[in-house]
Amino acid sequence: MDWDAMRSRFHLPEGLIYLDGNSLGPLPAGTSERVRRVIEEEWGDLLIRGWNDGADGAGWMDWSARLGDRIGRLIGAPAGSVSVGDTLSIKVHQALSAALQMRPDRRVILSDEGNFPSDLYMAEGLIASLDRGHELRVVPPDAVADAIDDDVAVVMLTQVDYRTGRMHDMADLTARAHAAGALAVWDLAHSAGAHEVDVTAAGADFAVGCTYKYLNAGPGAPAFIHVRPDLIDAVRPALSGWLGHAAPFAFEQDYRPGEGIARMRVGTPPVLQLAALEAALDIWDEVDMAALRARSLELSERFAKAVAARCPDLTPALPSDVPRGSQVSFRHPKGYAIVQALIARGVIGDFRAPDILRFGLTPLYLGEAEVDAAVEHLAAVLERREWDDPRFRARRGVT
Ligand SMILES: *Cc1c(COP(=O)(O)O)cnc(C)c1O
Numbered sequence: 001m002d003w004d005a006m007r008s009r010f011h012l013p014e015g016l017i018y019l020d021g022n023s024l025g026p027l028p029a030g031t032s033e034r035v036r037r038v039i040e041e042e043w044g045d046l047l048i049r050g051w052n053d054g055a056d057g058a059g060w061m062d063w064s065a066r067l068g069d070r071i072g073r074l075i076g077a078p079a080g081s082v083s084v085g086d087t088l089s090i091k092v093h094q095a096l097s098a099a100l101q102m103r104p105d106r107r108v109i110l111s112d113e114g115n116f117p118s119d120l121y122m123a124e125g126l127i128a129s130l131d132r133g134h135e136l137r138v139v140p141p142d143a144v145a146d147a148i149d150d151d152v153a154v155v156m157l158t159q160v161d162y163r164t165g166r167m168h169d170m171a172d173l174t175a176r177a178h179a180a181g182a183l184a185v186w187d188l189a190h191s192a193g194a195h196e197v198d199v200t201a202a203g204a205d206f207a208v209g210c211t212y213k214y215l216n217a218g219p220g221a222p223a224f225i226h227v228r229p230d231l232i233d234a235v236r237p238a239l240s241g242w243l244g245h246a247a248p249f250a251f252e253q254d255y256r257p258g259e260g261i262a263r264m265r266v267g268t269p270p271v272l273q274l275a276a277l278e279a280a281l282d283i284w285d286e287v288d289m290a291a292l293r294a295r296s297l298e299l300s301e302r303f304a305k306a307v308a309a310r311c312p313d314l315t316p317a318l319p320s321d322v323p324r325g326s327q328v329s330f331r332h333p334k335g336y337a338i339v340q341a342l343i344a345r346g347v348i349g350d351f352r353a354p355d356i357l358r359f360g361l362t363p364l365y366l367g368e369a370e371v372d373a374a375v376e377h378l379a380a381v382l383e384r385r386e387w388d389d390p391r392f393r394a395r396r397g398v399t
Contacts, residue, residue: 001291003363009283010216010365017347017370017377022190022327022360025216025280034279035272043271050271063274064265068224070281071215074289075188075207076198077226083264084274088189088210088223089118090239092156094264095206095225097126097238099154099183100134102231106153106182107134112141114161119187123156141166145176152182159197160190160325163356164317167195167325171202178203189213192224194326194362195296196289199226214326214362215284217277225264232260241266283364295363296326303361303371304328310379317356329358336399340392341381347374351399 011027012018018026042050042060052059058066068082075082096109109123120136127134139147141161148155155177160167174184183205191197193214199207207226211217227235237257242248243265246256257263307314307330317329332338332355339351349359361371381387 001288001295003295003367006283006287006363007365007367012365015346017374018365019347019349019359019361019370019374021216021362021365022194022213022325022358023350024212024219025193025214025362026365027218028216028280028283030282031218031276031279035275038272038275060269060271060274063271063278064269065262067274067277067281068261070285071192071209071211071224072226074197074215074284075192075209075226076196076200076202077207078200078229081229081232081261082224082226083261084211084224084277085222085269086266088187088208089122090266091208091223091225091264092119092122092185092187093126094237094239094266095185095208095227096123096154096156098227098235099156099185099206100126100130101236101238102183102234103153103181106151107132108151109134109136109154109156110144110147110152110182111136111138111156112144113138114141114164114166115156115158116162116187116189119156119158141168144168144173148173148176148180148182150180152177152180154183154185156185156187158187158189160194160327162190163352163358164329165190165324165327165358166318167191167323169323170197170199170204174203174205190325190327193284195293199228204228205231211277211280214360215277216280216364218273218280220270221273221277221280222270225261227261227264229260232263235263237263239266243267243269287364292363296361299361299363299366299368299371300324300326300328302368303359303375306372306375307378310375311382313382314357314378326362327358327360329356331355332357334387336395337387337389337392338378338381339399341387341389342377344386344392345377345381347377349374353399 064084069079072082177184185206188209192209212221240255244263314330
């Protein structure tokens with residue numbers, strides 16, 4: 001892979017070191033033009049005709065499936081098994097509700113403390129609305145394997161812990177879930193575009209993820225859902241919107257699920273944001289995921305080693321031998337203020353309560369020079385106690 005050529009395909013502000021692509025990926029160079037064309041030539045000139053006939057021949061109505069197939073390549077999902085739309089929280093609800101309905105005699109949803117709160121909140125809300133005595137059981141990450149028993153209906157996990165970066169073994173835990181008669185729902189929010197993923201080899205029953213993090217589709221970009229092809233016909237969608245209907249434009253009174261993955265659609269897709277996703281995927285089509293993973297580990301190790309040497313006050317969030325995604329995290333009681341002081345120096349990372357400093361190492365647009373410079377800035381913030389300033393302590397709404 002020619003990483004320098006890759007980097008030229010992104011717009012990054014001059015002088016800024018961006019270590020937060022795990023939260024919001026940067027702007028691909030082709031996005032503005034692609035979105036402008038859809039706005040002016042398609043929305044502007046085609047108007048309602050755009051749903052059937054986009055300017056390049058493909059109507060907007062088909063984009064959810066078409067872009068789903070392109071995401072499929074990044075997660076090892078076959079064509080026709082991924083649909084794009086809605087937000088990740090909605091996709092979690094869809095996967096979980098479908099899985100629970102396939103295990104009507106079981107009552108436990110098993111998850112871990114490393115899961116993202118929205119996934120756990122969606123499970124709580126679903127349990128309350130079903131009102132059938134389900135239980136959300138949340139255990140420490142390393143206790144998941146042993147907690148899978150015959151009561152478990154669904155193992156619902158985020159593969160890469162959003163705080164620490166710890167990576168679960170998707171194939172192993174899915175096999176354990178299946179051996180116990182349970183289903184596995186995997187959240188790939190910090191996996192898709194971060195490292196190689198093979199939902200097919202792992203046997204994952206459902207997989208969901210978002211496109212605004214590593215995939216670089218922009219703020220508020222839609223999520224995706226994959227359903228194992230041999231299960232999809234058994235999925236009875238809880239969110240039975242008209243675009244998941246077998247014949248939306250027949251306007252029948254009663255719901256009939258659409259063919260295959262189409263039934264995971266809910267309502268009208270966000271066309272402008274899909275255009276941005278399409279431009280982002282033009283880059284991903286050229287990425288060798290094995291090479292990306294190797295490069296990500298190289299940069300992560302370089303960063304972790306240098307921080308250990310230069311910033312002894314920061315505690316690694318994970319032991320070095322634990323598999324991780326494409327981020328490196330540390331703990332410090334003043335984590336929030338340290339990250340703010342670092343941002344004031346033009347190095348953007350982020351903070352996750354209660355004490356995690358989180359840095360995304362994304363090879364598409366980062367190299368050794370940025371990694372080394374970021375460590376120097378971090379060391380300076382700590383050595384000079386730059387964080388100890390009232391302006392870095394006031395918490396903003398988004399951390
Ligand atoms: C980022 C993230 C979300 C966010 O969900 P949205 O509905 O897109 O806001 C959910 N789950 C996980 C695991 C995440 O990392």
